[in-house]
Amino acid sequence: MHDVLYAVAVLCAISGALAALLLVAEHFLADYGECTIDVNQGERRFTVTGGGDLLSNLGEQKLFLPSACGGRGSCGLCKCRILAGGGPVLPTELPYLTEDEQARDVRLACQVKVKRDLEVQVPQELLSVREFTATVERIEDLTHDIKLFRFALDGDERIRFRAGQYVQLVVPPYDEVREETFRAYSIASPPSDDGAVDLVIRLVPNGIVTTYCFEHLREGDTARLTGPFGEFRLHESDRECLFIAGGSGLAPFRSMVLDMIEHENTRKATFYFGAVEEKDLYYVDFFSKLAAEHDWFSYVPALSGAAEGHGYETGLVTEVVGRHYESLDNHEAYLCGSPGMIDACIKVLADKGLDDERVFYDKFS
Amino acid sequence: MRQRPDLERVEERMRPGELTLHGFLGMDDRALADVLEADERAVRALGRTHAQFAERLAELTDAGRDILEREREVEGRYKVKVRDDRGRLPCPFGDGLFAKGDTVLRDPRTGTRLRWNALTVHLVRIHGFYGGRGSDYRLEPATLAEVLDLGSAPEAAPGPGRSA
Numbered sequence: 001m002h003d004v005l006y007a008v009a010v011l012c013a014i015s016g017a018l019a020a021l022l023l024v025a026e027h028f029l030a031d032y033g034e035c036t037i038d039v040n041q042g043e044r045r046f047t048v049t050g051g052g053d054l055l056s057n058l059g060e061q062k063l064f065l066p067s068a069c070g071g072r073g074s075c076g077l078c079k080c081r082i083l084a085g086g087g088p089v090l091p092t093e094l095p096y097l098t099e100d101e102q103a104r105d106v107r108l109a110c111q112v113k114v115k116r117d118l119e120v121q122v123p124q125e126l127l128s129v130r131e132f133t134a135t136v137e138r139i140e141d142l143t144h145d146i147k148l149f150r151f152a153l154d155g156d157e158r159i160r161f162r163a164g165q166y167v168q169l170v171v172p173p174y175d176e177v178r179e180e181t182f183r184a185y186s187i188a189s190p191p192s193d194d195g196a197v198d199l200v201i202r203l204v205p206n207g208i209v210t211t212y213c214f215e216h217l218r219e220g221d222t223a224r225l226t227g228p229f230g231e232f233r234l235h236e237s238d239r240e241c242l243f244i245a246g247g248s249g250l251a252p253f254r255s256m257v258l259d260m261i262e263h264e265n266t267r268k269a270t271f272y273f274g275a276v277e278e279k280d281l282y283y284v285d286f287f288s289k290l291a292a293e294h295d296w297f298s299y300v301p302a303l304s305g306a307a308e309g310h311g312y313e314t315g316l317v318t319e320v321v322g323r324h325y326e327s328l329d330n331h332e333a334y335l336c337g338s339p340g341m342i343d344a345c346i347k348v349l350a351d352k353g354l355d356d357e358r359v360f361y362d363k364f365s
Numbered sequence: 366m367r368q369r370p371d372l373e374r375v376e377e378r379m380r381p382g383e384l385t386l387h388g389f390l391g392m393d394d395r396a397l398a399d400v401l402e403a404d405e406r407a408v409r410a411l412g413r414t415h416a417q418f419a420e421r422l423a424e425l426t427d428a429g430r431d432i433l434e435r436e437r438e439v440e441g442r443y444k445v446k447v448r449d450d451r452g453r454l455p456c457p458f459g460d461g462l463f464a465k466g467d468t469v470l471r472d473p474r475t476g477t478r479l480r481w482n483a484l485t486v487h488l489v490r491i492h493g494f495y496g497g498r499g500s501d502y503r504l505e506p507a508t509l510a511e512v513l514d515l516g517s518a519p520e521a522a523p524g525p526g527r528s529a
Contacts (some may be wrong), residue, residue: 073459095459095461178382201451204452207465208385246432317432340432
């Protein structure tokens, strides 16, 4: 009996010693010490404790890469180039990287572990991306499934952006959502209104962020935003602008038109907004008033699903645009909406002679 | 059926609040491996392949697409409404991002309503995953076969093939 107990005790002691040895080994072997992260060849440089992932480390230094999955390696948005120290590409990254990107050392920041000094290259504009805390100042129903959310930035915070850019709204864990979630929304307010951000959000069935906004977010609540992001903006030229949108794609054009007014623009611009029925239209009075006040601006709301006689143009927005122009050889077009709408617009614009280099769009994908 | 560790990770990502609000498994309390296995058997019994179902779903989405998201009649039978939403959904198996937006099909002949999106089509085609029972996007293979006119093939088709 004593022999059995003795054997068990020895076995337990050996197991315990081995477990302790493993813990000690892990502590020392996984200790990467301090590592330096160099961003854009010295524009930003900081020292971090090794072992964490690059996306989190950049975020802690207030350098925000786009991400929709909170660093779980499932959205593929946090791409950056790792010029040195990144190690081999992981299998978890491969689905999100093209061969060309792999050849250019593009990686997913959330999958790169900081184990040694890193040289990182990110798009220059991301260096000016910041995180803001804000208070929900106003929530306004625009249609049956679209709302305006106005976020007043806390304290003396100001956001510098170009009309057409977007921010990411950060939603905290709620109900069964266990981690923060981010989604991108175009800014609907003009750059001069830099103490607040207006977002036009359409409810997405089962959407984590839009469900939170529509069912949980209330006026007076605190929210977090990061931004600005994006390349969609008005280009310098004298050509007449066509703005074409549907649904929540109106947002960047609200910002652009208000910005043009503030800069005493004289360049001609027409905003075509397509909807199915009158209940899907919003900001009609707002844009009609701007059109009445400014000779250079025209506003054309169009309904596809209603009979004539309601005062709006009828037909698909592409058909309406097609009816208005014989030729578009001295125009530029700016499009924001669903992939289907944008593809259809590009075809109509090309048929009217508009070179695709003068078509700019913010596709919902 | 014993579940491989890689499927455990996929099942984690399919839970509510991970990638979508309600998740992919609905009220199904079976392990993901069992869900896949059962649907694989059902599809085989129908003499069809996952790719055939996926092709048909994608075809109906294309035919029903309308730039203002109106419901359209397709093939003189179905009422199809395709909605586009901003953003992309990651596949829980970790092999791609897919445009958000739903296709809703009504079949007046059978009274059936089906709902899917680009990710659903991918999950059916590549992974043989048709959603958990009670999930918003569950596509019962037998129902699909009936509604989409993909009843039993004259001869048993080759195995669906799945890369989970």
